[in-house]
Amino acid sequence: MKPVIALTKGRLEKQFLSYFSSLQYDTEPLIKKGRKLRIETDQFAFIFAKGPDVTTYVQYGIADLGVVGGDILAEFEPDVYDLFPLPFGKCRMAVATEQGKIWPKHKKTIASKYTSITKDFFKNKGESVEIIKLEGSVELAPILGLADGIVDIVETGTTLKENGLVVSEEFLKFSARLIANRSALKIKRNELAAVIKRLQEGQI
Numbered sequence: 748m749k750p751v752i753a754l755t756k757g758r759l760e761k762q763f764l765s766y767f768s769s770l771q772y773d774t775e776p777l778i779k780k781g782r783k784l785r786i787e788t789d790q791f792a793f794i795f796a797k798g799p800d801v802t803t804y805v806q807y808g809i810a811d812l813g814v815v816g817g818d819i820l821a822e823f824e825p826d827v828y829d830l831f832p833l834p835f836g837k838c839r840m841a842v843a844t845e846q847g848k849i850w851p852k853h854k855k856t857i858a859s860k861y862t863s864i865t866k867d868f869f870k871n872k873g874e875s876v877e878i879i880k881l882e883g884s885v886e887l888a889p890i891l892g893l894a895d896g897i898v899d900i901v902e903t904g905t906t907l908k909e910n911g912l913v914v915s916e917e918f919l920k921f922s923a924r925l926i927a928n929r930s931a932l933k934i935k936r937n938e939l940a941a942v943i944k945r946l947q948e949g950q951i
């Protein structure tokens with residue numbers, strides 16, 4: 748059986764393919780996949796899913812390996828083996844708000860996709876917050892008066908800047924990570940060893 752690798756669709760998929768190709772793996776079938784969600788190459792079977800679902804497929808052993816953002820691992824804490832960072836998908840987690848905003852003295856309202864990370868962050872600071880869960884375009888929330896601020900990913904800072912927001916605190920750094928199903932690592936050790944090694948060594 749070919750190793751099964753679950754890839755996070757979208758931004759990380761593109762960056763993974765360019766990294767994988769730099770390691771001399773054949774990526775042509777993946778680049779030409781169109782809307783297909785499962786693709787086989789000579790060596791591997793790939794599946795394409797949203798980040799949190801990548802961890803689910805790996806946790807349940809449908810995929811042996813997965814490529815997922817460190818933010819997803821921090822937020823959902825799936826039961827998978829977190830092997831090592833990959834050299835792309837670099838971003839930070841930050842609290843941001845409108846330029847010149849004065850935070851309320853008591854309870855702040857924070858909008859985020861990352862409710863668990865947000866809860867832990869403010870708990871550790873001993874600050875009381877109400878968290879509003881959003882699924883994306885989180886930068887809208889302070890502008891429209893839904894929240895006092897946001898907790899979200901920042902890379903270049905362009906999205907914040909173009910929406911009149913500024914970082915008030917950066918508190919975590921992430922990159923994409925290679926994860927593995929815990930039992931596949933033992934049972935399929937021989938089949939997985941070469942690709943794991945190459946993905947790790949490619950970074951040196």
Ligand SMILES: Nc1ncnc2c1ncn2[C@@H]1O[C@H](COP(=O)(O)OP(=O)(O)OP(=O)(O)O)[C@@H](O)[C@H]1O
Binds near residue numbers: 837921
């Ligand atoms: N601006 C960014 N710069 C670098 N990495 C990012 C950035 N935004 C997200 N990421 C990383 O890429 C992963 C996938 O994000 P992406 O935006 O492609 O999917 P998503 O959050 O599910 O959004 P969408 O609903 O638009 O597909 C995130 O989990 C994170 O690790």
Ligand SMILES: O=P(O)(O)OC[C@H]1O[C@H](OP(=O)(O)OP(=O)(O)O)[C@H](O)[C@@H]1O
Binds near residue numbers: 883886899900901907
């Ligand atoms: O600092 P920047 O380089 O501007 O990147 C940060 C933006 O990228 C992500 O959004 P994404 O494109 O995934 O859209 P989303 O709002 O739907 O999550 C993140 O949620 C920020 O909005």
